Amino acid sequence: MPSNDPATPEPDFDHLLRANLERVFNERDPARRAAAMAELYVAEPVMYEPTGVVTGRAAIAEVAGRLLEQSGPDFVFHADGVAVGHHGLGTLRWHAGPGEAVAVTGTDAAQVVEGRISRLWVLLDPPAG
Template sequence: MLQDVFNQPDEERRATAIAGIFSEDVVFRDAEGTATGRNELAATVAGLLAQGPGLVFTPDGPYRGVADLGMRSWQLGPPGGATILGGLDVAQVADGRIVRLWTILGA
């Protein structure tokens, strides 16, 4: 699950989750730019976590998908608190791993 990556403050656990979910050459795109590969993704996630310590991503609605594409809305906020930001993740999967992930803010 993406929360196992984007909510994980422990670097080793996050790296293990990334290796299990994402392809080696994953491409992640959001409003801030593009990260290519697991190492860049890990650095990007570390930066996101540093921007909002104590905040967590939670799914907001069901997973939806067709063929190799999937999407899910999410919310960001303190555990049990008000939503600060929402968005939508769109993922392309190949061989059981995410190869491309787009994050759209405010969706």
């Protein structure tokens, strides 16, 4: 659980959530993605997606890899602004698509425990239009 001690510094939400976007969800090499997962996530993380719940580092890494494979070689996630957070909860807005094109937008909300992502909610915005 996050500490209630006001002397305990907050994690660097911006660094952590940007690293997750770049090193996990934009990483096409499975070995590098797994190494990033080990660094950025607790041992048994949970990810909540609109279509289901994914448990464990390997399963989350597999979802990220499958998403990149299905979306094509130019598909990439981009952070929008700076991640914000406090009391163990951080959020980062993002957009994704081929190159700079925008196919989907959303927000990652992460529970951070001892500097690592414990739970990640992937919140997709409704399609424009």
